[in-house]
Every structure is written in structure tokens, then in C-alpha cells.
Amino acid sequence: MSVFSKNVIVAFKKYPVLRGMASYGIIWPISSFIQQTFEGKRFDSDDKYDWLRCARFGLYGSCYVAPTLYTWLTIASIMWPGNTIKAAAFKTFFETITYTPFAMCSFxxxxxxxxxxxxxxxxxxxxxxxxxxxKVGASIWPAVAMINFCLIPEKNRVPFISVCSLIWTCFLAYMKHLDKDNVALHSEKRSGQLLSA
Incomplete structure (x- = not known):
């Protein structure tokens, strides 16, 4: 094993936020790539992949999401220590009403x-x-958060969430590149269907 790889392993163990940054720096651009594939982008067609979009996702995921998520998880562990169901429920509830809205607006x-x-x-x-x-996040992430807070060791929480976020980030990439007028139109149609039901 090279000196460089040993130093990386030591740094990842000493600073868990670096593991989160590394994983988000890989997972977020992969999510953008997957979403673009569903969009119809291809290597060998006129509609090629937008590599700058992937790079933006990597930069944002690595340098913003991972550190803010690490900070939130650290604060939550201090405020509600332990892996009990009660502590996990408090962390999950407060994550859903504080960090989640902050993260979505920031995104x-x-x-x-x-x-x-x-x-x-x-x-x-x-x-x-x-x-x-x-609305979609609030229906999915509380279950993921409960698993994270109850079953996953504290040092592995950011990497666990980053793996879970692969699919979620594909959804975010889809929503990000929807025209904002289309989002409003789809929301109005759904509201109308609910009211008429």
C-alpha cells in the first residue's frame, strides 16, 4: 500500500466529513448522469451528456451538502445522544422540519x-x-433517517446517507431540470384532481 493511500485512510478515519465529501463528490455526479440517461442523453447521439451539469452536482454535493449534513448529524448526536428509538424519533422529526427544508432550498x-x-x-x-x-422527501426520508439513527454507527452515518441519496439525487436532478412552469402546472393539476375526488 502506498504512502498516499495510507494517508488517505488515516485522514478518512480522523475526519469523517472527508469520507462524506468523497462519497458525495462521486454519488451526486453519478446521479446527474443517471438522470440524464433517463432524459435520453447518449454518448453517440446528437443529444450528448452535459458533463458540466455532472460537475456542478459533484461540486455542490461534495463541498456543500456533505459538510452541512455532517454538521447537522453532529449537532443531532449531541442533542439526542444514543441509538434508541426515542432518540432516533427526535432526530428524525427535527431533521424533517429543520435540515430538510434548509437543504432543499439551498439545493x-x-x-x-x-x-x-x-x-x-x-x-x-x-x-x-x-x-x-x-412533500416527496417528507414521505421517504423519515424512514431512512430512523434506520440511520438507530442502526448505523455514528462514524458511518454520512456515507450511509450518501449511498441512500443516490436515488434521491436522481429525483432532485429530475426536478432541477424540470421547467419551473411545468412544476407549477403539475402541482395545480394534482390539486384539482384531489379537490374533485
Missing amino acids: YFGMSLLELKTFNEAVAEVNSKFWPTY
Whole structure:
């Protein structure tokens, strides 16, 4: 084993946030790549993959999501120590009402700025896409969070969440690249269908 790889292993053990950053730096661009594949992008066609989009996902996931998630998980472990169901329920509840909305707003706003959109365009995207995304997230992530807080050792929580987020990030990539007017239109149709039922 080389000196470099030994140093990387030591750094990952000493600073768990680095493991999260490394995993998010890989998983987020892969999610963008998968979402683009579902979109119809191909290597050998006129509609080729947008590698800058993948790079933006990697940069954002690694340098923003992983550190903020690590910070949240650290704070949650201090406030509600232990792996009991009660502690996990508190962590999950507070994650759903604090970190999750913060993370979703940050995602749409930050990614819009990385796309060189204006401040007002970024705010408009948050306004149109936050609630539809939050509703889906609130129906999935509490179960994942309970597993994470109850069963996963603290040092492995960020990497566990990053693996779980592969599919979720594909969904975020899909929502991110939906036209904001289409998101509003789909939400209005669903609301109308619910009211008429």
C-alpha cells in the first residue's frame, strides 16, 4: 500500500466529513448522469451528456451538502445522544422540519447560482419547486433517517446517507431540470384532481 493511500485512510478515519465529501463528490455526479440517461442523453447521439451539469452536482454535493449534513448529524448526536428509538424519533422529526427544508432550498438556490442564473431566477426556482420536492422527501426520508439513527454507527452515518441519496439525487436532478412552469402546472393539476375526488 502506498504512502498516499495510507494517508488517505488515516485522514478518512480522523475526519469523517472527508469520507462524506468523497462519497458525495462521486454519488451526486453519478446521479446527474443517471438522470440524464433517463432524459435520453447518449454518448453517440446528437443529444450528448452535459458533463458540466455532472460537475456542478459533484461540486455542490461534495463541498456543500456533505459538510452541512455532517454538521447537522453532529449537532443531532449531541442533542439526542444514543441509538434508541426515542432518540432516533427526535432526530428524525427535527431533521424533517429543520435540515430538510434548509437543504432543499439551498439545493435549488445554490445549483441555480452555479448555472449562472440571477438571484431572482434562483429565488423563483426555489418558490416553484420547494413544496413539491419537500412533500416527496417528507414521505421517504423519515424512514431512512430512523434506520440511520438507530442502526448505523455514528462514524458511518454520512456515507450511509450518501449511498441512500443516490436515488434521491436522481429525483432532485429530475426536478432541477424540470421547467419551473411545468412544476407549477403539475402541482395545480394534482390539486384539482384531489379537490374533485
